[in-house]
Amino acid sequence: xxxxxxxxxxxxxxxxxxxxxxxxxxxxxxxxxxxxxxxxxxxxxxxxxxxxxxxxxxxxxxxxxxxxxxxxxxxxxxxxxxxxxxxxxxxxxxxxxxxxxxxxxxxxxxxxxxxxxxxxxxxxxxxxxxxxxxxxxxxxxxxxxxxxxxxxxxxxxxxxxxxxxxxxxxxxxxxxxxxxxxxxxxxxxxxxxxxxxxxxxxxxxxxxxxxxxxxxxxxxxxxxxxxxxxxxxxxxxxxxxxxxxxxxxxxxxxxxxxxxxxxxxxxxxxxxxxxxxxxxxxxxxxxxxxxxxxxxxxxxxxxx
Amino acid sequence: xxxxxxxxxxxxxxxxxxxxxxxxxxxxxxxxxxxxxxxxxxxxxxxxxxxxxxxxxxxxxxxxxxxxxxxxxxxxxxxxxxxxxxxxxxxxxxxxxxxxxxxxxxxxxxxxxxxxxxxxxxxxxxxxxxxxxxxxxxxxxxxxxxxxxxxxxxxxxxxxxxxxxxxxxxxxxxxxxxxxxxxxxxxxxxxxxxxxxxxxxxxxxxxxxxxxxxxxxxxxxxxxxxxxxxxxxxxxxxxxxxxxxxxxxxxxxxxxxxxxxxxxxxxxxxxxxxxxxxxxxxxxxxxxxxxxxxxxxxxxxxxxxxxxxxxxxxxxxxxxxxxxxxxxxxxxxxxxxxxxxxxxxxxxxxxxxxxxxxxxxxxxxxxxxxxxxxxxxxxxxxxxxxxxxxxxxxxxxxxxxxxxxxxxxxxxxxxxxxxxxxxxxxxxxxxxxxxxxxxxxxxxxxxxxxxxxxxxxxxxxxxxxxxxxxxxxxxxxxxxxxxxxxxxxxxxxxxxxxxxxxxxxxxxxxxxxxxxxxxxxxxxxxxxxxxxxxxxxxxxxxxxxxxxxxxxxxxxxxxxxxxxxxxxxxxxxxxxxxxxxxxxxxxxxxxxxxxxxxxxx
Numbered sequence: 077x078x079x080x081x082x083x084x085x086x087x088x089x090x091x092x093x094x095x096x097x098x099x100x101x102x103x104x105x106x107x108x109x110x111x112x113x114x115x116x117x118x119x120x121x122x123x124x125x126x127x128x129x130x131x132x133x134x135x136x137x138x139x140x141x142x143x144x145x146x147x148x149x150x151x152x153x154x155x156x157x158x159x160x161x162x163x164x165x166x167x168x169x170x171x172x173x174x175x176x177x178x179x180x181x182x183x184x185x186x187x188x189x190x191x192x193x194x195x196x197x198x199x200x201x202x203x204x205x206x207x208x209x210x211x212x213x214x215x216x217x218x219x220x221x222x223x224x225x226x227x228x229x230x231x232x233x234x235x236x237x238x239x240x241x242x243x244x245x246x247x248x249x250x251x252x253x254x255x256x257x258x259x260x261x262x263x264x265x266x267x268x269x270x271x272x273x274x275x276x277x278x279x280x281x282x283x284x285x286x287x288x289x290x291x292x293x294x295x296x297x298x299x300x301x302x303x304x305x306x307x308x309x310x311x312x313x314x315x316x317x318x319x320x321x322x323x324x325x326x327x328x329x330x331x332x333x334x335x336x337x338x339x340x341x342x343x344x345x346x347x348x349x350x351x352x353x354x355x356x357x358x359x360x361x362x363x364x365x366x367x368x369x370x371x372x373x374x375x376x377x378x379x380x
Numbered sequence: 381x382x383x384x385x386x387x388x389x390x391x392x393x394x395x396x397x398x399x400x401x402x403x404x405x406x407x408x409x410x411x412x413x414x415x416x417x418x419x420x421x422x423x424x425x426x427x428x429x430x431x432x433x434x435x436x437x438x439x440x441x442x443x444x445x446x447x448x449x450x451x452x453x454x455x456x457x458x459x460x461x462x463x464x465x466x467x468x469x470x471x472x473x474x475x476x477x478x479x480x481x482x483x484x485x486x487x488x489x490x491x492x493x494x495x496x497x498x499x500x501x502x503x504x505x506x507x508x509x510x511x512x513x514x515x516x517x518x519x520x521x522x523x524x525x526x527x528x529x530x531x532x533x534x535x536x537x538x539x540x541x542x543x544x545x546x547x548x549x550x551x552x553x554x555x556x557x558x559x560x561x562x563x564x565x566x567x568x569x570x571x572x573x574x575x576x577x578x579x580x581x582x583x584x585x586x587x588x589x590x591x592x593x594x595x596x597x598x599x600x601x602x603x604x605x606x607x608x609x610x611x612x613x614x615x616x617x618x619x620x621x622x623x624x625x626x627x628x629x630x631x632x633x634x635x636x637x638x639x640x641x642x643x644x645x646x647x648x649x650x651x652x653x654x655x656x657x658x659x660x661x662x663x664x665x666x667x668x669x670x671x672x673x674x675x676x677x678x679x680x681x682x683x684x685x686x687x688x689x690x691x692x693x694x695x696x697x698x699x700x701x702x703x704x705x706x707x708x709x710x711x712x713x714x715x716x717x718x719x720x721x722x723x724x725x726x727x728x729x730x731x732x733x734x735x736x737x738x739x740x741x742x743x744x745x746x747x748x749x750x751x752x753x754x755x756x757x758x759x760x761x762x763x764x765x766x767x768x769x770x771x772x773x774x775x776x777x778x779x780x781x782x783x784x785x786x787x788x789x790x791x792x793x794x795x796x797x798x799x800x801x802x803x804x805x806x807x808x809x810x811x812x813x814x815x816x817x818x819x820x821x822x823x824x825x826x827x828x829x830x831x832x833x834x835x836x837x838x839x840x841x842x843x844x845x846x847x848x849x850x851x852x853x854x855x856x857x858x859x860x861x862x863x864x865x866x867x868x869x870x871x872x873x874x875x876x877x878x879x880x881x882x883x884x885x886x887x888x889x890x891x892x893x894x895x896x897x898x899x900x901x902x903x904x905x906x907x908x909x910x911x912x913x914x915x916x917x918x919x920x921x922x923x924x925x926x927x928x929x930x931x932x933x934x935x936x937x938x939x940x941x942x943x944x945x946x947x948x949x950x951x952x953x954x955x956x957x958x959x960x961x962x963x964x965x966x967x968x969x970x971x972x973x974x975x976x977x978x979x980x981x
Contacts, residue, residue, distance in 0.1 A: 090778045090779075090806075092779070096779050098783070099782070099783070100782060100783045100820075100822070101822060128778065128779065129779045129809055130778055130779060130781075130803075130804060130805065130806045130807070130808070130809055131804060133640075133803045135636070138814070143823070145811050145813075146811050146813065146821075146822060146823055149779060149782055149783050149809060150809060151803035151804070151809055151810065151811070152810070152811035152812070152813075152821075153636075153639060153666070153811070153812050153813075154811060154812070154813035154814060154815060154823065155632065155635075155662060155814055156632065156658055156659060156662055156814055159628065159629075159632040159659065159662075162624070162628070162629040162632035162633045162636065163632045163633065163635060163636035163639075164636060165633050165636060166594065166596070166632065166633035166634060166635060166636025166637035166638075166639075166640075166644070167636035167637065167639055167640050167803070168636075169594065169620050169622070169633075169636075169637055170593075170594055170620075170636065170637035170638070170639070170640030170641065170642045170644070171640040171641065171802075171803065171804055173804065174640065174803055174804055191625050191626060191628075191629070192625065192628075192629055192632075194625075195624075195625040195629070351620065352615055353614060353615060353618055353619065353620050354620075357618060359640070359804075360593040360594060360618075360620055360637070360640075360642050361593070361637075361640040361641035361642045361802060361804075362641065362768065362769070363593060363618065364591075365590070365591025365593075365643065365761050366589065366590075366591045366757065366758070366759070366761065367588060367589075367617055367757055369758075371616070371617060371757075372755075372757035372758075375585065375588070375613070375755075375757075376575055376752050376755055379575035379576055379577050379581070379750075379752070379755075380410070380411070380573050380574075380575055380576075380752065
């Protein structure tokens, strides 16, 4: 809930309704694409958290999944391939009152954007990063991605990939992300809860969502994932604040693949909290421009 | 003519501490109201090599390092060996007699050996103090000026350190008086104190005046000074300063911050700029303005990181794939950098496009004195057509905009300028996409690319540039229209060309005029053609090999210059380089001169 002051200075209380996040465009994803579920889960999570669409900024890179900001009714930026996190960081620091959510795919985030991924995590910027991980390059019609499994045959690896994939979960845990989760498009209810936790988390939250590509990835399909997925929240005794246990869980892959909140810590301040420039005065973007006469005189005095 | 005009050169290995005595002397001169210009020639290493700082001061404006030295202070043998031969009669060389052998100077050069060990009483850190004190004695500057400077510098280290340095300085000052012949002039107090700043300081200060709230950078010579200035003043001024993982991240972060409504800025050099260019296109496509400064250095690739060049003009013209409007300006001095940044921010906000500044090592790392009254921070701020929360936005449906089309972020207006809401404003939700999009921001590139809409949006963005030319000052001819020759330069060469023209008139009796170009885009082609078509002979002067500006001028006007003077050895033009080349060209010896830098630095 928030207060909106309009130009006639009347004060209106607003809160989101169930359909407030409905976008004007029907997604252009292939029928059956895992990304539909992620989009729906996001809308649901934002509504259930009571956030208003104009206070949310969704920033993406480029790729199939990065088209998402166009399909949700909130402020959006559809930036450059791999650069969503850098833009999102700038936006969050420019106006830290915005709820900033970055979205994208595995190629966008772990391939071309890998450098920004690493550094955004260590900064612990208060962002939520949702990767729709389909282990393939879809929009370029099916080439190997950083998360493609070894041996996978794609248009750019016709004899099977010989490279090892990235496992983004341990990477995020050691990289400094303070909320690290894995989810699955096929488990939307669980996904909504994971996203709500991520959005509410203060600091950098990362959710790697298995979001199968029904057109180009014939290996890692819904059918492949369904029997392997084990929801951590349904497991007794798993403690996501146990660093070493979280690494073990994060590395698990094969017959059993755990999903859920894998790692979380609440004891680290976010970048915005560590930056004294944001202590008072509100968002930078809304502050008065220029400096005072006293400040100007002091700068000149240093040069005399 | 100037009554007082002298140059001091201080040289040694990197790490020997050239900067400190340089700064002390510059401050002492500026406090007396003298104008000054300092240029440091250095290499890309932390210890060793050869570094040579020239400080020139005068009662008249000083716009470049000049041609000669009156004093040199070699801190090692190498500097003595390199520079002694360039001294003319009347000059002097001050050096540590215990360590350095003078060699054979030209006739009339005064050799001034200082018994450093005796004078410093074993304080090895006080060598610079001795050199400065002796120099000031030779220049007829009263001891009090140095005493005040030493007190200011060393006060943090306690009274004992101050007293020790003042004592050593007094001994050196007296020693010079007893043993050397002072210059025939005494450097007077000519007016009120001048501010001393580098071009990088001026760039940061210009951003501060413009209201920059977000500054990001990746360290890169010779632009790092802007980052250091911003970082050291960030907290007191409320500016977010971030060092980012690479220049790609820098530009994307800057655009993210700018998109929320901040004035956001970054500086880099050519290599970093190359990494930024895709994102500069994003600024153009989503119409989110920002300002980026390229402090050019000698390229390509890593090139010569500590040397100057004007080699990035065409990189700027072609920055970012595709065809979109951007603004490009090449400031002509340190003070001009300060004044240009706020001017450019106003234009980028108004026209919602990238604003790019072509500076270079010469003016950005170069030091100048500026009348403090010229450093006016109370600048005009024009944010253009922006919609802020609690301001001019309609909020009938706070979640409206994107869905109900009550607001079109990229509206196809007559001017091409569309009112720009920032995220957070109720009732103005939109998406900014780097894909081609419709007026409402909806991407048209994916499903049904519509050629008519694409054409409309290309034209909408391009149309913004139709009115911008009138917003910037046309270049002016300096000197008579009947001059024998018109010298055309752009950006940082302003000062040295002007001085060359004074020398041509004074020493050679040649009347030359100057046309210095600041604005590259928009380009005052008509006015430039009006001036040049009336000129008897036109010579273009630039710090690059291929004549990048000459080619640009031709592309925009069809004009071919009569001659060219180009330098691409890493060092800036000195006035005599231009004087000699102009003489050669007027005598018909050549129409393409490449001056040779006599000093091996």
